[in-house]
Amino acid sequence: MRRKExxxxxxxxxxEGIYAISSMREILYLLGPRLxxxxxxxxxxFILQLAPYWARVVNIMCVYALVALSFDFLANYxxxxxxxxxxxxxxGGYLSAIFNTYLGIPFYLSIPLATVFGAFLCTLLFxxxxxxxxxxFAIVTLMYPLLLTRIIEAFDILGxxxxxxxxxxxxxxxVEHYAIIVVLLLVLFGLxxxxxxxxxxxxxxxxxxxQSVRASGIxxxxxxxxxxxxxxxxxxxxxxxxxxxxxxAGISLFALDFSIxxxxxxxxxxGGTLVGAxxxxxxxxxxxxxxxxxxxxxxVIYCVALTAxxxxxxxxxxxxxxxxxxxxxxxxxx
Amino acid sequence: xxxxxxxxxxxxxxxxGDASPIRSNRRAGVIVEFLxxxxxxxxxxxxxxxxxxxxxxxxxLPNFAHGALYITSGYIxxxxxxxxxxPYPIAVVIGILATGFIGALIYRFIxxxxxxxxxxxxxxxxxxxxxxxxxLRWGGLRGMTFTLPPFFPGSVILAGVSxxxxxxxxxxxxxxxxxxLYLFTHxxxxxxxxxxxxxxxxxxxMLGIDSDMTAVVSLAIGSGLAAFAAILLLPLGNIVVEAxxxxxxYAIAVCIIGxxxxxxxxxxxxxxxxxxxxxxxxxxxxxxxxxxxxxxxIVTLLxxxxxxxxxxxxxxxxx
Amino acid sequence: xxxxxxxxMRGISKHFGGVQALSDVSFDVKEGEIYGIIGxxxxxxxxxxxxxxxxxxxxxxxxxxxxxxITGWPPHKIAHVGITRTFQIMxxxxxxxxxxxxxxxxxxxxxxxxxxxxxxxKHGDRDTVAVDILEEIGFERDSRVPYKLASTLPTGYQKRxxxxxxxxxxxxxxFCDEVFSGLSMSEIAGMTPxxxxxxxxxxxxxxxxxxxxxxxxxxxxxxxxxxxxxxxxGLSGDVIExxxxxxxxxxxxxx
Ligand SMILES: Nc1ncnc2c1ncn2[C@@H]1O[C@H](COP(=O)(O)OP(=O)(O)OP(=O)(O)O)[C@@H](O)[C@H]1O
Ligand SMILES: [Mg+2]
Numbered sequence: 006m007r008r009k010e011x012x013x014x015x016x017x018x019x020x021e022g023i024y025a026i027s028s029m030r031e032i033l034y035l036l037g038p039r040l041x042x043x044x045x046x047x048x049x050x051f052i053l054q055l056a057p058y059w060a061r062v063v064n065i066m067c068v069y070a071l072v073a074l075s076f077d078f079l080a081n082y083x084x085x086x087x088x089x090x091x092x093x094x095x096x097g098g099y100l101s102a103i104f105n106t107y108l109g110i111p112f113y114l115s116i117p118l119a120t121v122f123g124a125f126l127c128t129l130l131f132x133x134x135x136x137x138x139x140x141x142f143a144i145v146t147l148m149y150p151l152l153l154t155r156i157i158e159a160f161d162i163l164g165x166x167x168x169x170x171x172x173x174x175x176x177x178x179x180v181e182h183y184a185i186i187v188v189l190l191l192v193l194f195g196l197x198x199x200x201x202x203x204x205x206x207x208x209x210x211x212x213x214x215x216q217s218v219r220a221s222g223i224x225x226x227x228x229x230x231x232x233x234x235x236x237x238x239x240x241x242x243x244x245x246x247x248x249x250x251x252x253x254a255g256i257s258l259f260a261l262d263f264s265i266x267x268x269x270x271x272x273x274x275x276g277g278t279l280v281g282a283x284x285x286x287x288x289x290x291x292x293x294x295x296x297x298x299x300x301x302x303x304x305v306i307y308c309v310a311l312t313a314x315x316x317x318x319x320x321x322x323x324x325x326x327x328x329x330x331x332x333x334x335x336x337x338x339x
Numbered sequence: 340x341x342x343x344x345x346x347x348x349x350x351x352x353x354x355x356g357d358a359s360p361i362r363s364n365r366r367a368g369v370i371v372e373f374l375x376x377x378x379x380x381x382x383x384x385x386x387x388x389x390x391x392x393x394x395x396x397x398x399x400l401p402n403f404a405h406g407a408l409y410i411t412s413g414y415i416x417x418x419x420x421x422x423x424x425x426p427y428p429i430a431v432v433i434g435i436l437a438t439g440f441i442g443a444l445i446y447r448f449i450x451x452x453x454x455x456x457x458x459x460x461x462x463x464x465x466x467x468x469x470x471x472x473x474x475l476r477w478g479g480l481r482g483m484t485f486t487l488p489p490f491f492p493g494s495v496i497l498a499g500v501s502x503x504x505x506x507x508x509x510x511x512x513x514x515x516x517x518x519x520l521y522l523f524t525h526x527x528x529x530x531x532x533x534x535x536x537x538x539x540x541x542x543x544x545m546l547g548i549d550s551d552m553t554a555v556v557s558l559a560i561g562s563g564l565a566a567f568a569a570i571l572l573l574p575l576g577n578i579v580v581e582a583x584x585x586x587x588x589y590a591i592a593v594c595i596i597g598x599x600x601x602x603x604x605x606x607x608x609x610x611x612x613x614x615x616x617x618x619x620x621x622x623x624x625x626x627x628x629x630x631x632x633x634x635x636x637i638v639t640l641l642x643x644x645x646x647x648x649x650x651x652x653x654x655x656x657x658x
Numbered sequence: 659x660x661x662x663x664x665x666x667m668r669g670i671s672k673h674f675g676g677v678q679a680l681s682d683v684s685f686d687v688k689e690g691e692i693y694g695i696i697g698x699x700x701x702x703x704x705x706x707x708x709x710x711x712x713x714x715x716x717x718x719x720x721x722x723x724x725x726x727x728i729t730g731w732p733p734h735k736i737a738h739v740g741i742t743r744t745f746q747i748m749x750x751x752x753x754x755x756x757x758x759x760x761x762x763x764x765x766x767x768x769x770x771x772x773x774x775x776x777x778x779x780k781h782g783d784r785d786t787v788a789v790d791i792l793e794e795i796g797f798e799r800d801s802r803v804p805y806k807l808a809s810t811l812p813t814g815y816q817k818r819x820x821x822x823x824x825x826x827x828x829x830x831x832x833f834c835d836e837v838f839s840g841l842s843m844s845e846i847a848g849m850t851p852x853x854x855x856x857x858x859x860x861x862x863x864x865x866x867x868x869x870x871x872x873x874x875x876x877x878x879x880x881x882x883x884x885x886x887x888x889x890x891x892g893l894s895g896d897v898i899e900x901x902x903x904x905x906x907x908x909x910x911x912x913x
Contacts, residue, residue: 086458088465133641140401140457144591145640147465151588152633159626203765203784206754210762213751220711220745221763222737222827265469268462302477308470315463316452 010337017331038330042280043190050182059294060182064250066290067185068094068243073267073274073282074192075239081277082200083232084212086139089146091263093240094247095153095256097123101245102169102254112173116184116245123241128234135229150259157256168255172248185246189283192239197279199235208232265304266290269311275321284323371498373617379506381613382513383572385606387586388593389516390564396600397536397557398550400450401461402442404468405565406587410480410580411471412438412566413573417485427488435566442562446555454554472583485578487570509571516567517606524602533557585629592632596639598646607647611635664689664862665741665831670709670719672702672886679705680716680886687831692853692863694873694894697883698906703866704746706883707833711743712736723831738768740830744820744837746866750808756797757804759819760788763826772828788826795822796848814845821852831862838869846872870907874898882906 016034053060072090080086101119104110110118134145157163164170175181199205208228210218215225240263248254266289267282274285289310293303314321391405412434419430445467453459491504523530536553565586576582592612597604612635619627639646665687672680679702687693695703708714710721712733720729728736751759763769764784793799795818803811808819817837824832834853838846846869853876856863867873874880874894882890882903890900897903 088461134637137640137644140461141640141644143458143461144401144595145637148588148591148633148636152630152637155626155629155633159624159630203761206758206761207765209753210751210759213753214749216713216733217745217749217751217823218762219713219733220737220743221823222734222742222766222768223762224732224734261469265466269466272462300477301473304473305470305477308466308473311466312449312463312470315459315466316449318452 007336008339009334011328011332011334013332042283046186046190047183049186050179059291060178062291062294064181064185065247066286067189068247069263069266069270069290070189070283070286071185071192071239071243072263073270073286074189074196074279075236075243076267077271077276077279077282078196078200078239079232079236080271082205082212083208083229084215085135085229085232086143087146087233087236088143088268089149089264090240090267091259091261092146092150092153093123093127093237094244094263095150095259096127096237097241097244098248098254098258099163099169099244100126100241102172102248103163105172105249106169112175112249116242116249119245120238120242123245124234124238127237127241128230131233131237132226132230135226135233147264150264154256154259164255166256168253168257170253172252172254174252175249181250188242188246193279193283196235200279261304265311266293266307269307269314271321272311272314272319273321275323275325278321278323278327281321281323285321288322372500373621375497375500375502377610377614377617379502379510380617381610382510384589384593384613385609386509386513386516386568386571388590388605388609389520389568390561391587391590392594392597392600392602392605393564394557394561395594396602397533398554399600400446400454400554400558401457401464401599402558402561403461403465403587404445404471405561405590406583406585407468407471408438408442408562409565409569409586410475410578410583411441412562413487413569413578414475414480414485415566416570416573417487417578420487427490431570434570435563438566439559439563442565443555443559445562446558450554450558451551454551468583468587472580475583476580480578480580483577483579486576487574487578489574505574512571520602588629588636589632592636595636595646598648601646601648604646604648662689663687664724665710665864666722667706667710668720668722670706670716670721672705672709672714672716678886680709682719683883683886683888684719685881685888685891687862687864689830689862690857690860691878692857692865692876694877694880695864695866695883696868696870696873696880696897696903701883701906702886703883704835705886707743707835707864707866710736711741711833737766737827737829740768740827741833742824742827742829742831743833744817744824744835746835748813748816748820750811750816750819752807752809754808755805756808756811756815756819757785757788757792759808760791760822760826761785763823764788766827768827791822791826792819795825795852813840814842814848817841818849818852821849825856829861831864832856834863834865834867836866836868838867838872850876870898 016031049063050060053063072094075093076087076090097119100123101112101115104115104118105112130149131146134142137145158166175184200209207218207223208231210221211225211228211232218225218228243263244258247258267286270285270289271282272285273289274283275281289307293307296303296306299306313319387409390408391402394400394402394405415437416430416434419425419433420427423430425433445464449463449467450460453463489503489505491508494501494503495507496502524534525531533553589612593605593608594600596608596611597606612632615631615635616628619631663686666685668684670680670683671678683702683706695706697703705714709716709719712728712731712735715730720727722728723736723739723741728739728741750756751762754761761784764787789799789804792804797804797815797818803815808816811819817840821832821834821837837849841849850872853863853865857876865873865877877894879892880890880894880897881888882897882900884902884906889902889906890897892900
């Protein structure tokens, strides 16, 4: 009988305490992966100047990554599985379009306003479903974006099926790129900090055992509302940005894509790591762009990949990579 | 009046089409028409949701691929009819069996590994359904050219309201199906066993009933019922992939109103939504059919998550 | 001072479907005492705690805390006024290390209002406070135990962690739902001083127990429940001699 044993690398153990860092190598060990992501993302628009089409894909990819982050945070740190990521995107997008076209607010104000108001609106609308558990919450949230789509269609409001066009675009390509890249990095590292803060721990407690959190004198509904607010804000920003990118807001913002692709990305990248959500999107979205001429077959690919990862109970790419990075394995006799 | 057989009001549930059956005849038999089409619509909805309810009640699996299976079966029958030129009845039988088989395969190879993890079950079945639907669309199931012929062409005038035979046959067959199901589960040994499992899965497991086996069977039957509904309803409209989504939503709406896992509840739920849809259609427009269903889901879950007849008390859990 | 009534129940009834879990239970608990609740399995002890701490709504009856009615309040509000509980089915925050489990009660509005814990500054580092509390309750500070994932802790430590969660709220009343069950004799012997220390600090303890001998050693007064009804109340020695209580426990090896 043999069994695989996993042991932390010496460098991991040494660098765990912040005071232990003594050599360049150790600092690099800690910062390397982070720097790779940050510098890589910031340089990406420059690298892709040769391929303008792909430069645009980067923007969309970052939007998906934001939505994936919002899903990962809500599902794996608070325990609310929200299948309607498209709802946040749609609300943020429409709000920004309304602010920009109807009220004439410039994009640098309409996006933040849409983020904040959208987060408020989504939280308000989700408030009644917060006591729901598991499946029920998932089903309701799946229905929200569909309902809003149908209402817009049925009442023919907000431009009906044609959507709202004439939304301002970004002044230049760099603003367009860095508006989303910087926010993505901020959200990623901000969330990572947040979930290890005391208040983040309370949210994780809600996921593990909400009864016990209640018995500790904390209003669980407030905590969940806070989490939804954060998550909705992230999604709304994505939507608001997208509207200015496309110069158009329409019901396709609520589309399934924004609900299913981020989920697939999180499952493939590794749920509960946050970085995994970003890595998952960075794999899935370019892949799907490369397969663009396959049309709707791309959704089939997403779904098959998603099902495969769920069924094989895969830990996700990021968890695997982290393990390889921090630990080595050897076989031992039992 | 006579010419609008395939395009029907609740066509968006069963297939395509938007024309309103009520608009056309305001004066004469508005009440009769309302009742008649309300009943037809309600029975349609309960047929649509039957498979979903059955699977959930017997094996607690939320089969979000239900709508996809519905549309798949229609497409299979169409292929058998038009490509292989099989006779209609044989195509229908093969279609139902094949869909049931697909359902069994889905459980046997995919769901069996994530049994009991509710969220994974939802995401996985939903993803499978999406893959099927979008795969069909990619494979050429587009446009309005895919139709199944009605079993009983023609129509009659009932109390001044024109109804085609296909719709009447839906009501009759639907009612017979429910009656048959009732008799089966109340007077047949196997049916009683199934009902027992539906009511208390844990007890059934302790009695040594193989839960995987019942899940395979229930998914096969549930998918077969989706196919059965599709074959009855699709001749009223076109086979369009979008119906896969709406059928799923209608099935969920009906089940949630009635209480997930409650068979009687599902039929009551179907009648509530069915008549509500016909009402909104009469007074607003047919666009509101889906709004009604979605609102019904959300409102029910918010006010009484266990539905009208649900047995679970998911909110009062043990501490 | 110690004779003042802190908690009183008036005619609490609760049923689940056809099961009458509690019928017309009334009792008073005095400040600073250890009050035991005993009864055979399914006699409604946990349900009683649930009704008082807000996790279940009683069908009838009232609960008073310091003469103020708290019936039907939500759990977090009840915990906020200082009534905490442990859970019979222990579920610590599995994904967090043991000491981080205490961050959650320490973050609660009550703990923040009362300031740092026993002398710690108002904005004192919660991590240090958490490790202090754990040490006090029997986690060895210098070992790795407080830093281990809560899911990997043995039962004894998980029970202590439950108690620690209550203590970090700086409560006035702690309901202990079977903290002794599942522990070895030596583990119980380790827990008893903790209970006594809490009592000395003025905390009122209400202990639901099956381990009668250990309970009677610490409890001041005891109440017995059977089929949701109060069948006896009084000093430990008297209750155990009660005929009905003996009958209720007949066949059980505990007595
Ligand atoms: N949420 C619930 N739903 C239905 N019945 C319940 C619920 N909670 C408790 N009961 C029933 O109420 C009765 C009392 O249960 P309770 O848990 O209060 O007993 P207990 O005295 O704590 O038992 P034990 O010593 O086993 O912990 C039991 O018959 C139990 O089955
Ligand atoms: Mg108990």
